[in-house]
Amino acid sequence: MAESIYKATLNLPQTAFPMKANLAQREPERLARWAAMDLAGQIERARASAPSFTLHDGPPYANGHLHMGHALNKVLKDIILKVRTMEGRRAIFVPGWDCHGLPIERQVDKELGSRKRELDVLAFRQACRDYATRFVAIQRDEFRRLGVLGRWDRPYLTMDPHYEATIVREFARMIRNGHVYHGRKPVHWCATCVTALAEAEVEYADHTSPSIYVAFPVVGGARALDPALPDLPLAAIIWTTTPWTLPANRAVCVHPEIDYVVVRVGEATYLVAASLLQAVAGVVGWSEPELLGHYRGHDLTGLTYTHPLTGGRHPVIPGDHVTLDAGTGLVHTAPGHGQEDYAAGQAHGLEVYAPVDDHGRFTAEVGPPLAGEAVFAANPKVVAMVAAAGALLAHLDITHSYPHCWRCKKPVIFRATPQWFIAMEAGALRARALAAIEAVQWIPAWGRNRIYAMVENRPDWCISRQRQWGVPVIAFHCRGCGVPFTDAGAAERVADAAEQEGADCWYTHPLTDWLGEGACCPACGSTDLAPEHDILDVWFDSGVSHAAVLLATGGLTHPADLYLEGSDQHRGWFHSSLLAALAAGREVPYRAVLTHGFVVDGEGRKMSKSEGNVIAPEEIIKPNGADLLRLWVASEDFSDDLRLSPEILKRLGDGYRRIRNTLRFLLGNLADFDPGRDAVANDQMEELDRYALHQLAGVSERVRQAYDSYQLHAVYHTLHTYCITDLSGFYLDILKDCLYTEAAAAPRRRSAQTAVWKIAETLIRLLAPILCFTADEAWEYLPAVAGREESVHLARFAEASPFDPELASRWEGLRAVRGQLLAALERARAAKVIGGGLEAAVTLYAEGDTLALLRAYDHQLATLCIVSQARVASLAEIPAGLAVEAGEPRVAVAVVAAAGEKCDRCWQILPEVGSQAGHPGLCSRCAAVVRGGGGGG
Numbered sequence: 001m002a003e004s005i006y007k008a009t010l011n012l013p014q015t016a017f018p019m020k021a022n023l024a025q026r027e028p029e030r031l032a033r034w035a036a037m038d039l040a041g042q043i044e045r046a047r048a049s050a051p052s053f054t055l056h057d058g059p060p061y062a063n064g065h066l067h068m069g070h071a072l073n074k075v076l077k078d079i080i081l082k083v084r085t086m087e088g089r090r091a092i093f094v095p096g097w098d099c100h101g102l103p104i105e106r107q108v109d110k111e112l113g114s115r116k117r118e119l120d121v122l123a124f125r126q127a128c129r130d131y132a133t134r135f136v137a138i139q140r141d142e143f144r145r146l147g148v149l150g151r152w153d154r155p156y157l158t159m160d161p162h163y164e165a166t167i168v169r170e171f172a173r174m175i176r177n178g179h180v181y182h183g184r185k186p187v188h189w190c191a192t193c194v195t196a197l198a199e200a201e202v203e204y205a206d207h208t209s210p211s212i213y214v215a216f217p218v219v220g221g222a223r224a225l226d227p228a229l230p231d232l233p234l235a236a237i238i239w240t241t242t243p244w245t246l247p248a249n250r251a252v253c254v255h256p257e258i259d260y261v262v263v264r265v266g267e268a269t270y271l272v273a274a275s276l277l278q279a280v281a282g283v284v285g286w287s288e289p290e291l292l293g294h295y296r297g298h299d300l301t302g303l304t305y306t307h308p309l310t311g312g313r314h315p316v317i318p319g320d321h322v323t324l325d326a327g328t329g330l331v332h333t334a335p336g337h338g339q340e341d342y343a344a345g346q347a348h349g350l351e352v353y354a355p356v357d358d359h360g361r362f363t364a365e366v367g368p369p370l371a372g373e374a375v376f377a378a379n380p381k382v383v384a385m386v387a388a389a390g391a392l393l394a395h396l397d398i399t400h401s402y403p404h405c406w407r408c409k410k411p412v413i414f415r416a417t418p419q420w421f422i423a424m425e426a427g428a429l430r431a432r433a434l435a436a437i438e439a440v441q442w443i444p445a446w447g448r449n450r451i452y453a454m455v456e457n458r459p460d461w462c463i464s465r466q467r468q469w470g471v472p473v474i475a476f477h478c479r480g481c482g483v484p485f486t487d488a489g490a491a492e493r494v495a496d497a498a499e500q501e502g503a504d505c506w507y508t509h510p511l512t513d514w515l516g517e518g519a520c521c522p523a524c525g526s527t528d529l530a531p532e533h534d535i536l537d538v539w540f541d542s543g544v545s546h547a548a549v550l551l552a553t554g555g556l557t558h559p560a561d562l563y564l565e566g567s568d569q570h571r572g573w574f575h576s577s578l579l580a581a582l583a584a585g586r587e588v589p590y591r592a593v594l595t596h597g598f599v600v601d602g603e604g605r606k607m608s609k610s611e612g613n614v615i616a617p618e619e620i621i622k623p624n625g626a627d628l629l630r631l632w633v634a635s636e637d638f639s640d641d642l643r644l645s646p647e648i649l650k651r652l653g654d655g656y657r658r659i660r661n662t663l664r665f666l667l668g669n670l671a672d673f674d675p676g677r678d679a680v681a682n683d684q685m686e687e688l689d690r691y692a693l694h695q696l697a698g699v700s701e702r703v704r705q706a707y708d709s710y711q712l713h714a715v716y717h718t719l720h721t722y723c724i725t726d727l728s729g730f731y732l733d734i735l736k737d738c739l740y741t742e743a744a745a746a747p748r749r750r751s752a753q754t755a756v757w758k759i760a761e762t763l764i765r766l767l768a769p770i771l772c773f774t775a776d777e778a779w780e781y782l783p784a785v786a787g788r789e790e791s792v793h794l795a796r797f798a799e800a801s802p803f804d805p806e807l808a809s810r811w812e813g814l815r816a817v818r819g820q821l822l823a824a825l826e827r828a829r830a831a832k833v834i835g836g837g838l839e840a841a842v843t844l845y846a847e848g849d850t851l852a853l854l855r856a857y858d859h860q861l862a863t864l865c866i867v868s869q870a871r872v873a874s875l876a877e878i879p880a881g882l883a884v885e886a887g888e889p890r891v892a893v894a895v896v897a898a899a900g901e902k903c904d905r906c907w908q909i910l911p912e913v914g915s916q917a918g919h920p921g922l923c924s925r926c927a928a929v930v931r932g933g934g935g936g937g
Contacts (some may be wrong), residue, residue: 170493174584737863
């Protein structure tokens with residue numbers, strides 16, 4: 001009863017900042033507020049004259065709803081941009097979408113069904129454009145729901161007329177620079193999608209293939225190699241996992257410097273790499289092959305062999321690509337079905353033979369029984385034909401990593417087809433690209449090695465696709481002689497028209513608009529010309545975004561300060577952007593490249609519908625709000641794959657609540673605090689409060705450094721630890737007595753409130769890039785200050801509090817002793833000596849510097865340790881039976897029940913309670929506060 005009388009005299013926390021976040025309902029309201037106040041525009045205008053920071057957005061496909069990979073990527077970008085803005089930089093975000101290409105065509109095909117046959121190319125392109133427009137709007141709303149700020153009303157779209165015109169202009173620059181050519185070369189080909197594929201459109205997955213060892217009979221037998229050998233048949237043994245390519249075989253490659261051997265098995269001899277003999281013998285079933293001679297690879301070149309299926313004669317040629325990793329050391333070479341095969345064939349004048357059509361079926365030229373057969377389905381027939389020819393030495397099935405189409409997930413083939421290419425050696429493009437890679441900051445650093453190896457070893461870039469929805473390859477074909485050609489001036493005229501009409505102008509204008517009257521074939525002079533029907537690779541589209549966006553948008557810089565995408569983009573957008581820029585005669589488009597891993601489940605497994613472990617963004621946002629998803633992004637080390645599961649989200653939800661409760665406590669204790677009136681100068685503050693600000697300075701510095709180095713997980717863990725350990729577990733715990741029970745305007749309480757205010761101001765700002773909704777909400781409940789920004793996202797990070805290393809050293813010592821005392825209190829509580837800490841009286845026994853420190857602060861020890869009474873004694877006075885606490889410093893702690901009565905207001909047990917006139921249930925401090933009317937502020 002007495003306690004309730006005095007409750008009104010306490011300064012209990014008061015704030016309208018809700019304990020329950022209710023983010024799922026409040027976040028949309030905040031988004032509406034941001035839109036109404038044009039927050040993104042205000043931020044841009046406020047930083048209009050500031051130094052710039054440009055993060056260029058890699059465009060996602062305008063196809064389908066967002067998945068967690070999209071959410072991860074955009075939230076990372078948004079956090080970084082909010083950080084740069086709060087550092088005072090001008091950080092404009094222009095989001096973009098990739099609107100062309102196969103993914104959208106396939107979806108439109110499904111929607112149209114049989115109606116597609118009724119549409120001409122322009123009508124089909126319009127259907128694709130409408131589909132992309134629909135999903136741009138859907139994804140834009142989903143991205144905004146994540147709290148991502150940017151120019152959502154002015155995004156860049158690769159299907160916009162200006163962007164399509166830029167694609168054509170960059171293509172014209174590449175023509176002028178001598179990089180564009182037409183050729184028939186092997187490329188990844190998807191027979192299901194009926195198009196060539198870029199390297200970035202190929203995924204590797206397990207595939208079961210027939211593994212066969214085949215004997216190719218050497219013309220002239222063993223003595224064709226060495227007259228000293230027996231007069232017996234000799235066969236070169238090759239190994240392949242693509243039997244369907246055997247009809248296209250045109251050579252066998254050997255490495256000039258590898259050791260080979262001739263072995264006798266019965267009445268035949270065989271060629272195989274010396275180091276692989278034992279492995280080959282085991283597979284083909286030779287028990288004891290007789291070694292007849294050693295030869296270097298260059299000794300074998302010049303031999304010819306008879307093709308076991310066709311009877312044709314082909315050469316043994318040198319090839320530096322031959323390795324001893326597997327097989328026989330002699331490589332079956334089909335120049336029409338492999339990049340290395342093609343290169344070797346070109347060096348030796350071999351036919352580029354690929355008797356396979358667009359749908360992956362053998363053409364009539366191979367004859368029965370293979371003509372018309374799908375190549376993978378034909379493998380058993382090919383194996384049977386080899387066996388019937390007496391050339392099959394071994395046959396087994398193996399499961400290995402094999403390229404698949406990223407869209408339809410079917411295995412692809414390597415097939416020589418007429419395509420348009422960017423030449424990697426023209427104008428030293430490869431060398432310049434490798435040099436440019438060295439000048440870029442790669443985060444993590446291993447990204448440099450990854451993209452360097454890809455560029456170093458990649459073939460020429462195949463930029464043409466056999467589809468309809470995209471920017472056409474601006475090129476021409478002669479109907480007279482069949483020669484294809486380009487014209488940079490024509491391409492530039494197309495670009496001018498595309499600025500107004502889009503790329504559809506290619507299909508609506510006569511060729512004379514591009515080439516002029518009387519244009520003729522540069523090879524034969526014919527005027528019977530036709531436009532190219534292929535479109536450009538979508539990686540070409542997105543690869544020129546630096547020209548279409550960075551160079552064309554005020555406030556952005558070229559090169560960009562940062563490109564940020566998933567680690568698969570070393571072979572995708574980072575790669576195409578680099579080559580497109582350099583081939584067009586521009587500089588590398590980025591200064592730094594940051595990559596993140598992929599989202600996996602809690603066990604580290606890839607998320608897939610078949611596994612039932614997919615978590616969509618809306619499944620997190622709908623019940624929990626976007627701030628929890630953003631917190632997950634920040635809590636993981638995104639340089640590796642990021643795990644996500646209901647259990648992980650539950651733990652993060654607990655962490656979020658601890659942070660929110662800390663904010664609520666801080667705000668609740670500032671209800672009667674006016675910074676302009678009540679703030680205490682730093683040199684007038686209590687030591688404990690100055691120590692708290694020293695800690696705040698350290699946390700702020702570590703967080704700012706972590707933000708700057710993109711270590712977002714370090715930001716989260718630093719702030720979370722700070723809230724639960726340094727604040728809730730130490731400073732705020734100690735501070736409750738002062739904040740609640742001192743007179744409202746007491747200097748000690750105002751000192752504490754000044755520190756709490758500065759902590760709240762700083763903490764909210766540090767949290768804002770990650771918890772963008774929660775921080776902005778908390779910002780509104782801070783004490784009013786003249787000139788305060790309307791939103792935390794318009795503010796800058798707080799100036800760092802002063803460091804005081806000498807004071808911090810003393811308080812770290814006190815804190816260490818406090819930790820040992822709290823352990824002793826727990827033991828006393830367990831032994832029923834006391835109930836709560838305020839029922840305790842403690843004696844601290846210490847020695848040396850620790851004893852001196854404790855005596856200097858003996859008047860604060862009870863408050864520091866949240867006990868009613870505390871005294872200090874020398875360790876030499878330790879009572880018998882009392883043990884020294886473990887660890888450092890060396891102290892012993894005696895805990896007994898405090899003598900006296902419990903104060904009805906502050907709950908401390910003190911001998912003086914009962915002696916205060918008019919307030920017999922209060923201690924002297926509380927009685928003075930009540931008499932002075934200073935409580936209950």
